[in-house]
Amino acid sequence: MNDTRISLLVDQIDTALRELADVMTDPTSLHFETDHPQFERLERSLEQKSGIDAAFAWAADMHHAGGKVGSSRSTDYLVQRLGLSRSEALTRLQRGRALFDPPSGSPPPPAADETEQRAAAARARREKKAQAEARRKQASAEKRRIIDSALEVLHEDADPGYHELLNKALTYSEFHAVDHLRDWIREQVRLANLAVDRLIRHNIAFDKRRISFSNPDANGGIHVHMYLPSDAAAVLSEAINPARSQLLEGSDLQVDDPLTWNQRMVNLLVAMCRDFLNTKTPNLKGVGSIVVSMTMAELENMSPGDVFPTNTGHLVDPFALIRLGEATSDFFVVHGSGGEPLHADTGKRTTSLRQRIALFASELVCSAEGCERPMNQCQVHHILPHAQSGPTDIANLTQLCWGHHRDNNDLRNPLSPFGWADRDPHSGRVGTRRDASSPVHVNDSPAAARSGGAKIRARYPA
Known part of the structure; x- marks a missing residue:
């Protein structure tokens, strides 16, 4: 590698950042309308830094850089010379090893038949190819942390493997927001781990449930630490x-x-x-109440690996369903082949609550495009405002989180910068219309896609 070239590039970056910092000492001089695209471009450019950091950390480890600070550990070099926290130094090293160490995986057992050996060899080839592709892809440090955290619980024999999921996650992150990436990669890891039989132990979280209290801090306050299975988390969140x-x-x-x-x-x-x-x-x-959504097919063919969405945003497995079923106030909504709610085991409830259950069944989360706030953080909204004689029936209702509800342009004023909730005349789904001439943008976020209605739409596309 050309050392002079690296020195020149670092000099250019250092000079440019110093000059930009000088310009930004007085942000009132910023011409936002003309300058904001440049800062958006800067943010995208800086996404490459996390990949550069990982490569350098790996190189430092390979060259035993700890010796430069009197240590046998490369992390000490990164901490002392780069000013990193120890956790950030470890993260960079782990990321570098993921990108540049030869892919690992359990070899097939000696007694494996020819088919198993061919499958293991094919998986190894896919892992090696995916690792090479992942090196060329960029993501922000925040997105990298989300991917790294999710992949920590991926089993070495999962299918797809570590590098395949890493490569897919980096591609996904290029086109999706941070919150969507977090949900997506966790779901991909869960599905990949199902390929390993011994991982299908869905009572692990229940067995590990705990609560602990820290010692008082300088202000006299304490930290409460909990680890809860999904059904307990849903109950506490709703309560x-x-x-x-x-x-x-x-x-x-x-x-x-x-x-x-x-x-x-x-x-x-x-x-x-x-x-x-x-x-x-x-x-x-x-x-x-906790509300669980499922399709008739899921109800009839339930397996230990299934998970079902709730109105609190938590996913519950069949074992958690059994525990939730002990409470008489909880609802189970079952969808028919058209995505419509067929049945809700409700007890004696008010009409308004039944309407919220129906909204949950069809939307699951806030109906604004890209929003993933669960039903218990949403408010019922009249698509045609109640003040304009909009009826309180399910065809004129949707659910919006407090932020999107506050910003909804109820009067549909063309001079307002905000859009409004509206029903798509073609699909019948509720989404956001940015102005009178724009189409309705529906919510196809990963959380919205977990609803029973979305699963039916995916299975029986129009």
Whole structure:
């Protein structure tokens, strides 16, 4: 490699960044309308830095760079000379090894037949090819961290393997937002791990459930650490959801202080605990419900590897379904072949709650394009405003998270920068129309695609 060339390039980058920093010392001088495309381009250019960092960390490890700081560990060199945290140094080293070390994997057992040996050889070739392709792809440091974190739980014998999923994730990250990437790669890892029989132990999370309290910090506060199975997380999320606090009117559990969402959750949780201690019984019947969506085919052919979405955004497996089924307030929505909700085991509920269940069944999350906020963080919205005689029936309703609900252009004012929720006349789905002349953009995010209705649409495309 040309050392002079590297020195020249680093000099150019250093000079350019220093000059740009000088320009930005007074951001009031920025001509935003003309300059913002350049900063968007800068952000895309800087995505290449994470790949460069991984390559250099790998080279430092290969050349035993720790010796330059009196250590046998390359991480010490990266920490002391590059000013990194130890966790960031380890991340760069692991990323470099993933990109440049020869792909690894368990060889077939000695007794493997010829078919198994051919399959193992084909998988090894795919891994080697995918690794070479991944080296040429770029992603921001944040997206890299999400991919690295998800791949940590990928088994070495999973199919697709580590480098195949890494390569696919880098491609996916180029066209999708951070939150969508996180959901997508976790789902790909889960599906890949199903190829390894011994990994199908769906009670692992339940067996590892725990809660712990830290020692008080300098302010007297403590950190509460929990690890919960998905059904317990869904129950807790719904129980302390501030959006439901109006249901507690007249109760000691009512929480209506003008606080942040997180502060209100704490207040609600503490109030519920106090109510329990005062009454010695959990006086919470009817406060909240967990809603599970599934298709008739999934219900009839359920397997241990299946997961089902809930209104809180958590995915539950069949074992969690059994635990949820013990609560009489929870709902199970079953979809027919057209995606419509056929049945909901409801008990005695109000019409409005039935409508929310129907909305959940068809949309699962906020219907704004790309949004993944679950139903329990959404509000029911009239597509044709109620003030304009819009009816309160399912054909005129959708669910929007508080942010998209606030920004919805109810009057459809053409001078407003915001769009509005509308129903696509062709597909019948609700999405966002940016102006009167634009089409309806529906929500096809990974979270929305988990709904029973979306699965039916995918199976029976129009």
